[in-house]
Amino acid sequence: MTEPTLPGSRNPYSAIVDRAPLPPLPGGARMAFWSIVNLEVWDISRPMARQVIPAPTGQVLLPDVPNWSWHEYGMRVGVWRFFKLYERLGIRPTLSINARVCDDYERVAAHARDLGWEPMGHAWEQMPIHKVDDQRAMIFRSMDRLESFWGKRPIGWLGPGLTQTYDTPENLAEAGVKYIGDFVYDDDPTVITTAKGPLVTLPYTVELNDIPMMIVQHHESAYWKTRVMDQFKRLYEESAERPKIISIAIHPYISGQPHRIRYLEEIYAEVAEYAGVVHMNGAELYDWYNAAAKVHP
Amino acid sequence: MNQVPPGGMLPGERIAFDPIAGRRRLELPDGKRVAVWIIVNIEEWNPLETMPRTVLTPPAGGAPMPDIPNWAWHEYGNRVGFWRILDVFDDYRLPGNLAVNGCAIAAYPQIAEAAHSRGWEFIGHGFSQKNMQKVADEVEDIRLTTEAIQRFTGTRPRGWLGPGLTETWETPERLVAAGYDYVADWVLDDQPVVLKTRNGPLANVPYTQECNDVAMMLIQHHKASEYRDRAIDQFEQIRSDARHGARVMAMVLHPYIMGAPHRLRYFREAVAHIAGCPDAVFMTGSAILDWAKAQQG
Numbered sequence: 126m127t128e129p130t131l132p133g134s135r136n137p138y139s140a141i142v143d144r145a146p147l148p149p150l151p152g153g154a155r156m157a158f159w160s161i162v163n164l165e166v167w168d169i170s171r172p173m174a175r176q177v178i179p180a181p182t183g184q185v186l187l188p189d190v191p192n193w194s195w196h197e198y199g200m201r202v203g204v205w206r207f208f209k210l211y212e213r214l215g216i217r218p219t220l221s222i223n224a225r226v227c228d229d230y231e232r233v234a235a236h237a238r239d240l241g242w243e244p245m246g247h248a249w250e251q252m253p254i255h256k257v258d259d260q261r262a263m264i265f266r267s268m269d270r271l272e273s274f275w276g277k278r279p280i281g282w283l284g285p286g287l288t289q290t291y292d293t294p295e296n297l298a299e300a301g302v303k304y305i306g307d308f309v310y311d312d313d314p315t316v317i318t319t320a321k322g323p324l325v326t327l328p329y330t331v332e333l334n335d336i337p338m339m340i341v342q343h344h345e346s347a348y349w350k351t352r353v354m355d356q357f358k359r360l361y362e363e364s365a366e367r368p369k370i371i372s373i374a375i376h377p378y379i380s381g382q383p384h385r386i387r388y389l390e391e392i393y394a395e396v397a398e399y400a401g402v403v404h405m406n407g408a409e410l411y412d413w414y415n416a417a418a419k420v421h422p
Numbered sequence: 423m424n425q426v427p428p429g430g431m432l433p434g435e436r437i438a439f440d441p442i443a444g445r446r447r448l449e450l451p452d453g454k455r456v457a458v459w460i461i462v463n464i465e466e467w468n469p470l471e472t473m474p475r476t477v478l479t480p481p482a483g484g485a486p487m488p489d490i491p492n493w494a495w496h497e498y499g500n501r502v503g504f505w506r507i508l509d510v511f512d513d514y515r516l517p518g519n520l521a522v523n524g525c526a527i528a529a530y531p532q533i534a535e536a537a538h539s540r541g542w543e544f545i546g547h548g549f550s551q552k553n554m555q556k557v558a559d560e561v562e563d564i565r566l567t568t569e570a571i572q573r574f575t576g577t578r579p580r581g582w583l584g585p586g587l588t589e590t591w592e593t594p595e596r597l598v599a600a601g602y603d604y605v606a607d608w609v610l611d612d613q614p615v616v617l618k619t620r621n622g623p624l625a626n627v628p629y630t631q632e633c634n635d636v637a638m639m640l641i642q643h644h645k646a647s648e649y650r651d652r653a654i655d656q657f658e659q660i661r662s663d664a665r666h667g668a669r670v671m672a673m674v675l676h677p678y679i680m681g682a683p684h685r686l687r688y689f690r691e692a693v694a695h696i697a698g699c700p701d702a703v704f705m706t707g708s709a710i711l712d713w714a715k716a717q718q719g
Binding site: 129131132133138139140141142143171172173174175251252253255256284285286287288289290291293307308309310311312331332333334336337341342343344348351352353355356359360363 | 469470477478479480481482483484486487488490491493494495497498500501502504505529530532533643645646647682683684685686687
């Protein structure tokens with residue numbers, strides 16, 4: 126086996142205080158707000174991606190109907206709360222989407238497409254990329270399916286659970302991906318090298334993400350709003366000196382629950398009070414950055 | 423290994439039980455009552471190994487390697503988070519303590535330089551972020567760490583903190599042999615104590631698992647504000663206890679945790695509270711040790 130390409134070698138360490146300025150954001154904004162909705166397919170024949178309720182005595186159950194249903198609720202009900210909110214706000218989020226959603230939940234995918242949401246590749250279905258037999262083929266298949274469904278090839282990618290193997294960036298670059306969200310290591314967009322050409326990293330988030338917060342860390346629903354607004358206020362303050370991007374990542378089976386949706390709605394209402402904040406999707410952030418950094422022609 | 427090797431000792435052999443009540447009264451200069459030391463931990467996480475901590479588990483669990491998202495999450499602390507924390511030290515003119523993996527000095531020279539130029543104390547923290555019981559050659563690990571610090575700062579480190587506070591039965595002997603004056607692994611008192619080793623005495627300066635962001639945020643999953651609330655509660659109780667003689671309080675943070683935008687304010691607010699109290703004095707570990715030695719005789 127050849128030596129793996131380590132993540133740190135793709136963009137050597139740099140301290141944010143030592144960087145050149147970023148280009149100004151569109152319209153003179155000081156801060157960009159990037160909303161990412163994640164849509165997944167949980168195949169009932171395999172262990173569920175997440176669990177809200179482990180089986181009594183902790184046995185692994187197959188099929189795991191209770192947790193499958195819990196996720197399914199998001200597609201049947203929760204996501205429609207998202208659609209309503211974002212239509213009202215006039216915001217078109219990035220949609221991190223398992224390509225199989227286009228077939229298994231065509232109604233949902235078509236609605237997002239027709240609203241102009243940007244598709245971001247998110248594998249074929251929800252399982253760690255390490256366990257996919259032919260990763261390269263899966264990435265191409267996913268990108269091709271989204272291209273045929275949306276009529277345009279996506280330029281972004283997020284690994285399922287942000288997972289990568291050492292050569293995933295090469296496979297992504299080859300498949301036509303321009304930016305990824307898996308490298309949550311900076312506030313700025315950065316450029317990473319791959320043997321198949323460079324990729325831009327955009328600051329996706331595992332901090333303002335309802336999986337770590339609600340499913341792993343078990344926070345109260347209201348804490349979602351508190352943490353997002355703490356993050357927003359801090360970055361807003363810093364954006365006086367350098368453009369900042371805040372990203373939030375949500376899943377319909379978590380944030381689309383009746384008891385949680387109000388905190389998401391309240392966040393957007395509160396953010397609207399701040400001047401100089403522009404809502405951008407991943408493709409728009411990429412275009413803004415690439416226009417100055419000229420990573421891709 | 424549960425057998426104590428001939429070169430090591432049981433904890434109870436190193437230090438006899440000695441209740442804090444009834445000890446000789448310690449006095450800090452200028453009528454201060456609580457010596458507060460703040461320790462910032464700088465680590466390098468090897469992408470080829472299992473990550474020391476995780477914020478996000480992969481879909482359906484397990485621990486597939488490599489673990490890029492959690493590697494990136496930690497890396498954020500060094501690229502961005504540390505520099506936010508540094509502002510608090512600068513604003514309050516706090517003396518800093520950098521518990522640093524030996525290898526992290528070369529990996530993050532800008533951080534080492536920022537700490538050194540401010541006169542922070544460098545504390546050995548293992549050569550890499552790995553349980554001392556899993557390190558192949560502990561003597562060599564301590565030697566490499568000591569050399570890395572000495573080469574960079576020009577001075578031998580006096581203090582040591584095991585990665586995750588881990589020790590083998592013989593770590594104290596090996597630290598004394600390597601010239602160390604104190605460890606911070608023994609969280610058993612509010613005042614410095616002396617441990618017996620087969621190579622002579624080794625002091626312990628009170629460190630903390632209680633006001634420590636790893637334990638609080640990653641294991642206990644508290645809200646960010648609990649860091650501030652707990653630090654203030656801890657400080658006020660120790661301050662009250664200190665009417666019987668001066669005490670020590672530690673606060674511990676990691677850039678990838680408290681350096682997140684949504685958490686930083688709570689560290690700052692804890693510092694603001696303590697700095698606003700005339701009974702408190704901020705010190706380095708070595709300064710606390712030297713003071714205690716002079717007082718304890």
